[in-house]
Amino acid sequence: MELSGARLFLTGATGFVGTLLLESIAHARARAGADLRVVVLVREPLRLFARLPWAVQSPWLDIVRGDVRTFTLDVGAIDYAIHAANTGSPEEIAADPEGVARMVVDGSLRIRDLATAAGVRRMLQLSSGSVSGAHFTPAPPITEDDPGVPIGAGAAACLARAKRDAERALLVESRKSGAPEIVLARGFALCGPWIPLDSAFAFGNFIGAALRREPIRVSGDGTPVRSYLYAGDLIVWLWNLLLKGEPGRAYNVGSEHAVSISELAHRVSDLLGSTVEIAQVPVPGARSHWHVPNTARARSELGLEETVPLDEAIARTAKWWVEHGGIVAGQS
Numbered sequence: 043m044e045l046s047g048a049r050l051f052l053t054g055a056t057g058f059v060g061t062l063l064l065e066s067i068a069h070a071r072a073r074a075g076a077d078l079r080v081v082v083l084v085r086e087p088l089r090l091f092a093r094l095p096w097a098v099q100s101p102w103l104d105i106v107r108g109d110v111r112t113f114t115l116d117v118g119a120i121d122y123a124i125h126a127a128n129t130g131s132p133e134e135i136a137a138d139p140e141g142v143a144r145m146v147v148d149g150s151l152r153i154r155d156l157a158t159a160a161g162v163r164r165m166l167q168l169s170s171g172s173v174s175g176a177h178f179t180p181a182p183p184i185t186e187d188d189p190g191v192p193i194g195a196g197a198a199a200c201l202a203r204a205k206r207d208a209e210r211a212l213l214v215e216s217r218k219s220g221a222p223e224i225v226l227a228r229g230f231a232l233c234g235p236w237i238p239l240d241s242a243f244a245f246g247n248f249i250g251a252a253l254r255r256e257p258i259r260v261s262g263d264g265t266p267v268r269s270y271l272y273a274g275d276l277i278v279w280l281w282n283l284l285l286k287g288e289p290g291r292a293y294n295v296g297s298e299h300a301v302s303i304s305e306l307a308h309r310v311s312d313l314l315g316s317t318v319e320i321a322q323v324p325v326p327g328a329r330s331h332w333h334v335p336n337t338a339r340a341r342s343e344l345g346l347e348e349t350v351p352l353d354e355a356i357a358r359t360a361k362w363w364v365e366h367g368g369i370v371a372g373q374s
Contacts, residue, residue, distance in 0.1 A: 049081065055082040056093055062235070080102065120161065139196075146204035166287070172205065192206065225284065258317065264320045271348060298335065300332075
């Protein structure tokens with residue numbers, strides 16, 4: 043592992059991506075002897091310990107408690123940083139979209155400032171494909187240079203604009219002397235272990251319903267189009283972006299294999315055994331929301347690829363939740 047002997051600063055350790063990153067580090071240390079030490083910022087250390095019990099007795103893991111906007115960092119020199127902190131729950135975002143938006147921008151700049159003070163060489167900022175705004179069918183896969191911008195007054199649009207503002211502010215500041223090199227990872231839809239089974243994520247909700255032998259319920263008409271990158275591929279992509287991505291450049295992180303929400307529901311149903319209920323009938327000729335990335339940049343510049351097909355991703359995620367999440371298939 044190229045990071046062996048280095049120190050990494052990680053935010054968002056209790057989120058989906060942060061948890062996967064920590065698990066990949068623990069795996070590399072155990073299997074390959076990688077001597078990577080990690081400083082993690084978390085608001086609630088007990089939540090981290092409940093999620094990853096092995097973290098309690100991991101001497102290579104230093105825990106800093108605090109919020110991205112207010113914490114202090116006094117742990118010596120750090121080589122790399124990954125800012126993967128969640129922006130808040132859907133309820134928090136809906137209740138105070140402007141406040142959450144400020145946290146996204148201010149928190150990102152504070153992480154950058156403290157990374158600069160700690161001597162960080164390279165920083166990976168987890169952003170979102172939503173920064174290019176909403177797209178509708180028919181549409182090509184979304185490139186990093188897409189001219190679209192988030193519009194509207196809703197919470198989702200407010201958050202997308204904040205992520206875009208954070209990207210721009212970081213790239214401006216990264217040109218200053220002594221600042222770390224910054225690479226942007228624009229995440230699209232993801233799946234795999236730790237994906238919540240009862241949140242705003244259709245992939246997890248559908249699997250949760252199927253494992254409980256409940257109907258898979260689609261709240262809309264099922265026509266929006268997404269694509270899903272599996273956790274194992276995601277982690278490979280992120281580590282490569284941190285180490286090899288071009289500084290000052292954004293890279294789409296996601297799958298190019300488009301699937302409608304209705305098709306996803308039926309594929310989960312076919313693989314895991316369930317029924318599908320779609321609340322609304324599609325309107326003939328209506329345009330559908332499209333959120334599928336073009337990943338040519340990551341593939342051509344870094345040699346990255348998607349290795350886990352959707353059906354296998356569904357099966358692996360369901361198996362992981364049965365084995366690790368206390369879910370007994372077929373029981374409610």
